[in-house]
Amino acid sequence: MKYPIPFDERELKLKTIQMRKDILLATHSAGSGHPGGSLSATEILTVLYNCILRHEPSEPENEDRDRFILSKAHITPGYYSILARTGYIDPAEIPNFRKFGSFLQGHPKKDLKHGIEIGGGSLGQNFSVACGLALGLKQRNKTAMVYDLSSEGELQEGSMWEAIMAAPHFKLNNLCMIVDYNNLQIDGCASDIMGVAPLDKKFEAFNWNVIVVKNGHNLKEVYDAFKKVEELSKTTEKPTVIIATTIKGYGVSYMANVCGWHGKAPNKEEYDKGIQELDDQINQLNNQQ
Amino acid sequence: MKLVRQGWADALVELGEKNPNVAVFDADLSKSTLTNLFKDKFPTRSFNVGIAEQNMVNMAGGFSLMGFVPFCATYGIFMSGRAWEQIRNTVCMNKLNVKFGGAHGGLSVGPDGASHQALEEIAVMRCLPNMTVIVPADYDEAKKATLAAAEIVGPVYLRFGREKLPVISAENDEFIVGKAKIIQEGTDVTIVACGAMVAEALEAADTLKEQGVSAEIINLHTIKPIDKEALIASATKTGAVVTAEEHQIMGGMGSAVSEVLSANFAVPMGFVGVNNTFGESGTPGELMKKYGCKSVNIVEKALEVLKRKK
Numbered sequence: 335m336k337y338p339i340p341f342d343e344r345e346l347k348l349k350t351i352q353m354r355k356d357i358l359l360a361t362h363s364a365g366s367g368h369p370g371g372s373l374s375a376t377e378i379l380t381v382l383y384n385c386i387l388r389h390e391p392s393e394p395e396n397e398d399r400d401r402f403i404l405s406k407a408h409i410t411p412g413y414y415s416i417l418a419r420t421g422y423i424d425p426a427e428i429p430n431f432r433k434f435g436s437f438l439q440g441h442p443k444k445d446l447k448h449g450i451e452i453g454g455g456s457l458g459q460n461f462s463v464a465c466g467l468a469l470g471l472k473q474r475n476k477t478a479m480v481y482d483l484s485s486e487g488e489l490q491e492g493s494m495w496e497a498i499m500a501a502p503h504f505k506l507n508n509l510c511m512i513v514d515y516n517n518l519q520i521d522g523c524a525s526d527i528m529g530v531a532p533l534d535k536k537f538e539a540f541n542w543n544v545i546v547v548k549n550g551h552n553l554k555e556v557y558d559a560f561k562k563v564e565e566l567s568k569t570t571e572k573p574t575v576i577i578a579t580t581i582k583g584y585g586v587s588y589m590a591n592v593c594g595w596h597g598k599a600p601n602k603e604e605y606d607k608g609i610q611e612l613d614d615q616i617n618q619l620n621n622q623q
Numbered sequence: 624m625k626l627v628r629q630g631w632a633d634a635l636v637e638l639g640e641k642n643p644n645v646a647v648f649d650a651d652l653s654k655s656t657l658t659n660l661f662k663d664k665f666p667t668r669s670f671n672v673g674i675a676e677q678n679m680v681n682m683a684g685g686f687s688l689m690g691f692v693p694f695c696a697t698y699g700i701f702m703s704g705r706a707w708e709q710i711r712n713t714v715c716m717n718k719l720n721v722k723f724g725g726a727h728g729g730l731s732v733g734p735d736g737a738s739h740q741a742l743e744e745i746a747v748m749r750c751l752p753n754m755t756v757i758v759p760a761d762y763d764e765a766k767k768a769t770l771a772a773a774e775i776v777g778p779v780y781l782r783f784g785r786e787k788l789p790v791i792s793a794e795n796d797e798f799i800v801g802k803a804k805i806i807q808e809g810t811d812v813t814i815v816a817c818g819a820m821v822a823e824a825l826e827a828a829d830t831l832k833e834q835g836v837s838a839e840i841i842n843l844h845t846i847k848p849i850d851k852e853a854l855i856a857s858a859t860k861t862g863a864v865v866t867a868e869e870h871q872i873m874g875g876m877g878s879a880v881s882e883v884l885s886a887n888f889a890v891p892m893g894f895v896g897v898n899n900t901f902g903e904s905g906t907p908g909e910l911m912k913k914y915g916c917k918s919v920n921i922v923e924k925a926l927e928v929l930k931r932k933k
């Protein structure tokens with residue numbers, strides 16, 4: 335299968351529900367993991383892997399592939415799901431998440447065959463890797479893009495701003511950062527713990543193209559933002575950031591916008607309830623047809 | 624007397640000519656690390672990230688994913704200290720092909736004082752899986768070590784002091800990563816040294832000889848992977864070992880040697896190095912003397928260890 339595929343809102347919506355079911359399954363099976371930030375990034379990952387990235391899971395080492403770097407690397411439940419549902423990982427592996435002997439490590443381990451470009455887990459590190467990779471692609475005269483998924487929490491790390499400063503300096507217009515701005519971190523609201531706002535002005539001041547997505551769960555809005563990135567990568571010499579406002583835990587009623595679901599797994603009852611909600615969403619979509 | 628890091632810089636230029644994939648990442652110290660020589664010749668393969676060591680290391684890591692062989696250059700303290708977690712979690716854990724040149728390591732930075740005197744790099748680099756750690760003793764060794772680093776697929780840390788050091792190796796000496804060099808044979812005590820302390824060890828051996836003690840000298844340029852065989856063989860022969868390094872005793876080269884010997888062939892050991900203290904401003908000579916990194920300290924330690932030898 336070759337990506338990208340055309341944007342089809344209904345199809346994508348179904349894919350996001352499947353991803354949410356995977357996220358619940360992975361964390362419930364593991365008894366740990368990070369559902370909240372996986373659920374906030376679900377639409378972003380779904381649009382990116384299906385309709386934006388030029389990639390072919392059967393050729394994970396193709397030099398011309400667009401690269402995805404996960405820098406908020408704790409959201410492996412979402413990451414492994416998108417890799418499973420686009421053909422890099424057998425979906426049957428998902429229940430082995432975080433289990434001894436499984437390649438589905440708590441935080442990702444570099445594994446190109448399964449689509450994992452680089453390991454991760456320590457915040458503030460992988461965006462620099464994305465910058466170096468974008469620089470390397472340019473050095474090799476490749477037209478591939480590098481997309482990095484970060485978050486407002488990760489932007490509290492000082493090393494992020496070293497890299498944010500470097501990216502426009504090296505004219506990395508083949509680089510896009512997506513900020514999954516769910517405004518919740520382990521200890522509470524980001525704006526209470528260590529506010530990062532105004533992010534748009536900060537990135538502008540660092541000489542980036544800035545795209546603001548008001549609703550990071552609106553598939554069309556996310557898709558349009560990525561299309562704009564493609565355009566800006568050709569018309570400017572700057573990197574582009576998409577600042578997407580999202581809701582942590584989105585799509586599962588009891589998790590939505592609840593800080594406690596950053597790194598906690600649903601128990602059996604919670605899991606069943608979540609799956610029921612998501613199945614209801616699928617039925618609702620099917621009934622609308 | 625020759626600058627050790629000149630060997631690294633000359634090797635980088637040579638590598639640049641031979642290998643189009645070799646690149647250099649700087650953090651505003653290219654004039655000190657002498658990587659400006661590479662930049663002058665290969666400006667399109669030289670990247671300065673400014674004073675941002677963490678970003679330097681991981682940008683180099685990302686760059687290496689495209690098949691390049693990036694060499695990062697800054698002072699040892701900033702490389703091994705500031706960027707330690709980047710080196711651990713990104714470069715070593717992902718086995719990325721990134722090289723590190725940590726310049727101005729040890730006390731010999733002199734007047735800059737304690738903040739700039741890296742005394743911990745061997746300890747904090749050798750404990751990282753996948754890492755190779757080399758401490759060249761002179762210009763030629765630094766050059767050979769840098770050339771060899773480019774052949775290794777994976778991270779390599781090279782440590783250089785700031786001072787000129789006597790050239791103790793010959794240009795055509797063989798240099799093999801992980802293979803210790805026995806530079807003087809002896810029977811009574813083994814002195815294992817690296818970096819600036821190799822020349823001090825040679826001096827110490829002369830003094831010991833006058834006192835009727837025959838010292839074997841090992842230049843342990845590669846701290847990791849460590850040459851167990853050579854260390855065990857020498858300890859078996861002499862029955863006493865002194866290590867000498869311009870580095871904290873805790874966790875350094877001496878510790879690495881004692882890990883090997885205590886598990887394989889335990890002999891009385893003595894450790895010469897900086898003992899649980901920071902440095903200060905002064906000339907390199909003054910500092911090496913005050914903090915116990917001179918030949919006289921090796922002699923003292925050797926005589927003390929010999930008393931414990933059965």
